[in-house]
Amino acid sequence: MGKPGLDSARARRSTPTAQRWGSLAPARGWAWRAAVQGVTRHEACQVRPTTAQESNGAPNASPAVEPGVLEAGAGCNAFWDWEPDSIWQHPSPVRAHLLETDPGLNQNLISSAHSVAQLFNQDSWERHRRPERYWLNLQRMRHSTVLRRISQPCAALTLFTAVVALLNTFLPASWPRLSMSLAPHMLLGGVIGLLLVFRTNSSYARFVEGRALWGGLVRHSRDWTRLTSTYLKGELRGRAVRYVQVLAFVLKSHLRSGRTRDSTSDPTAFKDEPNALVHELLPKHEAEALLAEKNRPFYMLLRMTHLARDFQTCGAPRHVLHALERTLSELLAVVGGCERLLGTPIPLSFTRHTSRSLMLWLGTLPFALWGGGAGWLSVPAIALISFVILGIDEIGVEIEEPFCVLPLLPLCRTIVNDVKMAMELVEHGVTNGVPQGGTHGCSVLH
Numbered sequence: 001m002g003k004p005g006l007d008s009a010r011a012r013r014s015t016p017t018a019q020r021w022g023s024l025a026p027a028r029g030w031a032w033r034a035a036v037q038g039v040t041r042h043e044a045c046q047v048r049p050t051t052a053q054e055s056n057g058a059p060n061a062s063p064a065v066e067p068g069v070l071e072a073g074a075g076c077n078a079f080w081d082w083e084p085d086s087i088w089q090h091p092s093p094v095r096a097h098l099l100e101t102d103p104g105l106n107q108n109l110i111s112s113a114h115s116v117a118q119l120f121n122q123d124s125w126e127r128h129r130r131p132e133r134y135w136l137n138l139q140r141m142r143h144s145t146v147l148r149r150i151s152q153p154c155a156a157l158t159l160f161t162a163v164v165a166l167l168n169t170f171l172p173a174s175w176p177r178l179s180m181s182l183a184p185h186m187l188l189g190g191v192i193g194l195l196l197v198f199r200t201n202s203s204y205a206r207f208v209e210g211r212a213l214w215g216g217l218v219r220h221s222r223d224w225t226r227l228t229s230t231y232l233k234g235e236l237r238g239r240a241v242r243y244v245q246v247l248a249f250v251l252k253s254h255l256r257s258g259r260t261r262d263s264t265s266d267p268t269a270f271k272d273e274p275n276a277l278v279h280e281l282l283p284k285h286e287a288e289a290l291l292a293e294k295n296r297p298f299y300m301l302l303r304m305t306h307l308a309r310d311f312q313t314c315g316a317p318r319h320v321l322h323a324l325e326r327t328l329s330e331l332l333a334v335v336g337g338c339e340r341l342l343g344t345p346i347p348l349s350f351t352r353h354t355s356r357s358l359m360l361w362l363g364t365l366p367f368a369l370w371g372g373g374a375g376w377l378s379v380p381a382i383a384l385i386s387f388v389i390l391g392i393d394e395i396g397v398e399i400e401e402p403f404c405v406l407p408l409l410p411l412c413r414t415i416v417n418d419v420k421m422a423m424e425l426v427e428h429g430v431t432n433g434v435p436q437g438g439t440h441g442c443s444v445l446h
Helices: 004-013 016-024 030-035 041-046 093-101 122-128 133-139 145-170 183-231 234-255 275-281 284-291 296-313 318-343 348-371 375-400 408-427
Strands: none
Touching: 145 348, 145 375, 183 234, 183 318, 183 348, 183 375, 183 408, 234 275, 234 296, 234 318, 234 408, 275 284, 284 296, 296 318, 348 375
């Protein structure tokens, strides 16, 4: 007589769900709970599956842990190896939640309120466009991510302006004033505006393209899932839907390969490693082969291409094979587009020239304001002008590389949920009445 937990696991594997999903039956490891279900680090690490010995004799105990499924808590410290300090001791609720559920985001660029790192719904849009946004955003200005990142140059320019005003006030009357005409700054103001517009428009175009590429990943993953869940069965179907989910997570990891920081306790220093989740979704030999590769997304696409060849060998309908091949080509284009955005920034000479021009223009503006009669009002004027102008440039820099702020993990969850829905439809008999037989023992629906 076998062990109760092992018997339960064997019985579960003999159900129609296991036949259709293969080893895609709901994973119970901490990596899956953290990455897919959206739970926090602590929730994922605190829940541990019941072992076979614990379940023996317990009527409502959880089934035993199957081989290859990591226990919750195993590797949690390696996955999240930081402890928040300094400004992260009391983060906003939004930033704290994102820091817990998706540390792969660059937390230095995440807003303390609603962020582009979240997928919006109707309630989010309503809060975004509410009429009180002017006063609320001004009230929360001290939490601004942009202000925090440009505070040092703004403070330096304001202090420099105060020194200029102080010297002009207390220097002997016979000494020349530290001032100049406003004309050069008025002439260069249009050029500076064009530089900022071009810089921000180019960055925004890259941001939109990055989001469009991941939208394409979701769309083509749905096509792959729709076709494979409808026309295949058994192990082929299970491998197909597992592969498309792994592709999304390894692409996310590929685009967030790692960030280093001077302080090891800085929570924004993070390396996105999908090892635990890959081991939960794939058999051990497939997972190890995938993780040994440098370009994991391309490797997964090769595996999916080989799987499509197996469909052809098993006699899948020709129109399905053609559709799958088109889908694979589109997925390859998505991966290539993401790699292009990640590897090629806006020409660095343009970024450097914009930064230099802004600092020279702002650095000489105190003399022009004093010469124009602004007096001590030049100090708050420089503080405001530098915040506005440097803030625009900073926003362009922040969104130039879109993958560190886009909601990649929620999009991965979207793919997982779509796969789950497709498999549940199959499980509940959507294909009832359709002949299930294949050719030469192959698991293909004709």
